[in-house]
Amino acid sequence: MELATPCLLVDETKLKENIRRMAELSQKTRTALRPHVKTHKTAEIAHMQMAAGAVGITVAKVSEAEVMAAAGIGDIFVAYPLVTEEKIERALDLCERNCIVFALDSVEGARMLSQATIRRGKRVEARLEIDTGMRRTGVPPAQAARLAQAIRDLAGIDLRGIFTFRGAMIDGKGTLDRRTAGLDEGRTMAGLAEQLRAGGTDIVEVSVGSTPTAESAATVTGVTEVRPGTYVFNDRMQVAYGACSIDDCALSVLVTVVSTPSSGRIVVDGGSKTFSTDAVPGSPPLCLRGHGEVLGSPDLLLDRLSEEHGVIELAKDASPAKKPRIGDRLRIIPNHVCTTVNLHSRLWLVDALGKPTRELSIAARGMVT
Amino acid sequence: MELATPCLLVDETKLKENIRRMAELSQKTRTALRPHVKTHKTAEIAHMQMAAGAVGITVAKVSEAEVMAAAGIGDIFVAYPLVTEEKIERALDLCERNCIVFALDSVEGARMLSQATIRRGKRVEARLEIDTGMRRTGVPPAQAARLAQAIRDLAGIDLRGIFTFRGAMIDGKGTLDRRTAGLDEGRTMAGLAEQLRAGGTDIVEVSVGSTPTAESAATVTGVTEVRPGTYVFNDRMQVAYGACSIDDCALSVLVTVVSTPSSGRIVVDGGSKTFSTDAVPGSPPLCLRGHGEVLGSPDLLLDRLSEEHGVIELAKDASPAKKPRIGDRLRIIPNHVCTTVNLHSRLWLVDALGKPTRELSIAARGMVT
Numbered sequence: 001m002e003l004a005t006p007c008l009l010v011d012e013t014k015l016k017e018n019i020r021r022m023a024e025l026s027q028k029t030r031t032a033l034r035p036h037v038k039t040h041k042t043a044e045i046a047h048m049q050m051a052a053g054a055v056g057i058t059v060a061k062v063s064e065a066e067v068m069a070a071a072g073i074g075d076i077f078v079a080y081p082l083v084t085e086e087k088i089e090r091a092l093d094l095c096e097r098n099c100i101v102f103a104l105d106s107v108e109g110a111r112m113l114s115q116a117t118i119r120r121g122k123r124v125e126a127r128l129e130i131d132t133g134m135r136r137t138g139v140p141p142a143q144a145a146r147l148a149q150a151i152r153d154l155a156g157i158d159l160r161g162i163f164t165f166r167g168a169m170i171d172g173k174g175t176l177d178r179r180t181a182g183l184d185e186g187r188t189m190a191g192l193a194e195q196l197r198a199g200g201t202d203i204v205e206v207s208v209g210s211t212p213t214a215e216s217a218a219t220v221t222g223v224t225e226v227r228p229g230t231y232v233f234n235d236r237m238q239v240a241y242g243a244c245s246i247d248d249c250a251l252s253v254l255v256t257v258v259s260t261p262s263s264g265r266i267v268v269d270g271g272s273k274t275f276s277t278d279a280v281p282g283s284p285p286l287c288l289r290g291h292g293e294v295l296g297s298p299d300l301l302l303d304r305l306s307e308e309h310g311v312i313e314l315a316k317d318a319s320p321a322k323k324p325r326i327g328d329r330l331r332i333i334p335n336h337v338c339t340t341v342n343l344h345s346r347l348w349l350v351d352a353l354g355k356p357t358r359e360l361s362i363a364a365r366g367m368v369t
Numbered sequence: 370m371e372l373a374t375p376c377l378l379v380d381e382t383k384l385k386e387n388i389r390r391m392a393e394l395s396q397k398t399r400t401a402l403r404p405h406v407k408t409h410k411t412a413e414i415a416h417m418q419m420a421a422g423a424v425g426i427t428v429a430k431v432s433e434a435e436v437m438a439a440a441g442i443g444d445i446f447v448a449y450p451l452v453t454e455e456k457i458e459r460a461l462d463l464c465e466r467n468c469i470v471f472a473l474d475s476v477e478g479a480r481m482l483s484q485a486t487i488r489r490g491k492r493v494e495a496r497l498e499i500d501t502g503m504r505r506t507g508v509p510p511a512q513a514a515r516l517a518q519a520i521r522d523l524a525g526i527d528l529r530g531i532f533t534f535r536g537a538m539i540d541g542k543g544t545l546d547r548r549t550a551g552l553d554e555g556r557t558m559a560g561l562a563e564q565l566r567a568g569g570t571d572i573v574e575v576s577v578g579s580t581p582t583a584e585s586a587a588t589v590t591g592v593t594e595v596r597p598g599t600y601v602f603n604d605r606m607q608v609a610y611g612a613c614s615i616d617d618c619a620l621s622v623l624v625t626v627v628s629t630p631s632s633g634r635i636v637v638d639g640g641s642k643t644f645s646t647d648a649v650p651g652s653p654p655l656c657l658r659g660h661g662e663v664l665g666s667p668d669l670l671l672d673r674l675s676e677e678h679g680v681i682e683l684a685k686d687a688s689p690a691k692k693p694r695i696g697d698r699l700r701i702i703p704n705h706v707c708t709t710v711n712l713h714s715r716l717w718l719v720d721a722l723g724k725p726t727r728e729l730s731i732a733a734r735g736m737v738t
Contacts, residue, residue, distance in 0.1 A: 004455055004738035038676060060677040081627045083695050086373055105628050108695040136678040137628040137636050258450045259474050259506040267506050273711050274737055277646050307407060307707060308429040309505040326452050326477040338676060342642050345735040366714040368643055369373035
């Protein structure tokens with residue numbers, strides 16, 4: 001069967017090996033693994049992660065939790081502050097049949113959650129988000145104790161954990177290596193947990209770790225859980241971070257060469273509505289060249305994207321024999337796989353030869369609320 | 370009713386005015402209007418464009434044509450080279466009940482189309498794509514005559530037109546103004562059509578024009594059709610091009626402030642899975658600052674995006690009274706509306722006060738093949 005392009009191919013052997021390897025890390029370090037499903041948004045892959053030993057999953061959106069709960073994943077951490085009644089009520093609805101853990105980073109959000117739990121006569125588990133350098137949501141470590149105290153004074157909330165997303169290696173200059181970043185992340189959070197316990201808050205869960213930092217963060221005493229996401233597929237960004245090799249990238253985008261209008265240019269049928277245009281922050285080598293690279297031909301880069309066109313410029317000394325021709329199919333490893341998957345409604349599992357074996361629905365794609 | 374955020378809001382009055390204004394241009398210049406539906410991917414909005422006088426629509430993908438044809442839009446130009454049997458067969462299936470116009474930019478593609486039409490005992494209408502500076506698909510003007518001749522020698526294809534997408538104002542430095550770009554585009558194409566006619570190819574349709582260039586390109590004698598897309602909604606990129614004002618932007622993304630973790634930072638619940646991260650090519654002012662701006666507060670920019678977080682940094686001298694608070698809802702005008710819409714499955718038509726009146730399905734979203 002010829003698949004219509006562009007489409008997402010996932011090498012099932014590599015996918016399973018990526019899942020196995022992270023599960024093994026979690027076992028070796030006696031750290032719970034709660035993968036973030038933002039990368040795949042696919043129920044079947046979440047089930048593979050659970051079967052390999054994950055304790056539950058992480059999502060960013062209540063609607064993602066709704067999709068995953070409906071697919072039978074019952075232990076879900078919504079790692080995002082919910083501050084509107086509508087979202088809190090939907091998350092509480094899910095609590096009826098599932099274990100849902102809430103995220104808090106403000107008194108306002110905590111009060112709203114508390115009031116909703118009181119109305120229902122419920123208690124819920126929550127974790128405090130800590131900002132360890134990403135400068136987005138989360139309170140700075142120095143303000144955590146005060147917020148924890150405020151939450152303890154509210155009914156209906158068991159504040160049992162703290163969590164952070166440290167990101168890869170961003171230290172303002174993009175120069176910190178991923179191992180140092182992970183150790184730093186783990187130690188900051190483990191230290192903060194001690195401090196909060198000393199202040200009377202019973203912190204049980206210390207949850208950290210992204211794909212590049214999980215390996216070292218998991219080794220820090222006091223860290224209880226890691227939440228990597230991208231590792232299931234990997235991408236060029238993770239290769240640049242040193243978190244994997246290009247051979248560990250399980251997902252590629254299958255495209256067709258539709259035009260070779262001049263001697264040095266090849267146009268494929270995937271552009272910015274097929275590949276993510278996310279730029280990688282930081283200095284080289286983190287600023288990746290191109291928007292993706294052709295599997296097996298690392299010198300062929302997706303140089304320019306418009307919405308439905310991907311342009312590959314050939315080197316001047318490229319051999320004409322190696323130039324792809326109209327109708328040829330190429331597999332391209334994207335820069336950022338999470339936002340690329342988010343552009344598609346389905347993916348194909350393929351065998352080692354690239355032969356499709358099963359179509360999976362990216363059921364939580366578009367679950368923006 | 371409170372809408373769950375993030376979500377797309379379309380001011381129906383502005384939408385209709387944008388549609389009316391472009392239709393009026395088409396009438397005044399006696400140029401056919403065949404809008405590209407890539408921007409909205411929404412059947413109801415295509416019908417509004419048809420009702421205002423469009424002769425048909427333009428799409429980039431056969432799957433988009435399938436959605437629009439099923440919704441009752443019967444005259445569709447697939448402005449993209451189809452070079453695989455599977456796609457050509459699907460497009461020919463659509464020809465049974467609709468008027469489908471094909472795009473060609475290679476002998477290989479033309480031969481494949483010809484063979485498929487012979488098998489079906491059909492004739493189809495086609496247009497030749499010309500590269501007038503975008504350096505993606507399309508043959509350079511100097512090679513058009515030879516390709517036109519080759520196509521005339523093939524059975525089953527009526528080569529009746531030429532088309533181009535010139536893009537906005539890119540002249541390698543990003544300095545060409547949109548009026549000059551449009552005139553240049555129109556004249557190049559009208560001149561080429563004359564030349565092809567002199568060579569014996571009966572070119573009837575000369576199709577040009579994007580949102581920024583349509584206005585001037587439509588005035589060029591010999592141009593018969595314009596195909597703008599973005600004008601229905603407009604965006605910050607079109608404002609930067611001078612093609613509209615910020616008040617003409619019909620689409621905004623409604624977001625909720627979820628966190629204000631430090632005095633100068635506001636985090637909203639939309640990131641790179643909600644807003645497009647497309648960079649605008651060229652020099653300033655085309656390199657837009659930020660990923661979007663808050664409607665009514667042009668000094669509030671979406672400074673940084675991660676997947677589900679949008680970060681707004683406040684100016685140091687910003688008045689605390691004007692600082693958005695947790696739970697506040699903001700409407701953000703995106704940089705590039707086409708790729709932003711592509712991230713969502715539905716949009717809301719709203720009245721002038723922002724009150725939702727009707728939910729529309731973005732039915733052709735995800736139609737990547």
